[in-house]
Amino acid sequence: MVPGERIKTHQMYYWVQQFREHDKTSIKKSTSRETQWLTVQMGDSPLVPPHEKEPIFIHVGSTSIEVRSGTDMNLLSDIIHVLGK
Numbered sequence: 001m002v003p004g005e006r007i008k009t010h011q012m013y014y015w016v017q018q019f020r021e022h023d024k025t026s027i028k029k030s031t032s033r034e035t036q037w038l039t040v041q042m043g044d045s046p047l048v049p050p051h052e053k054e055p056i057f058i059h060v061g062s063t064s065i066e067v068r069s070g071t072d073m074n075l076l077s078d079i080i081h082v083l084g085k
Contacts, residue, residue: 060084 058065060083067076 053069055066055068058067058080060080063083065076065079065083
């Protein structure tokens with residue numbers, strides 16, 4: 001549908017009814033099932049994936065800042081504040 005184009009009233013009511021019927025059948029299907037649980041075993045692997053230790057880049061205007069793990073957040077905040085002016 002083209003933005004700003006109007007639909008006919010009977011078309012709107014048709015689709016409202018279709019969505020209501022779909023919701024009713026979805027609710028019936030979901031309530032008829034019993035909750036199922038899945039056992040998850042976790043190994044000794046680190047919770048933080050290795051790729052998250054790579055630097056991220058923050059762009060403020062035409063400036064790009066490389067931020068590495070262990071960065072002083074107060075200093076970073078001050079730098080971004082100054083660049084934002």
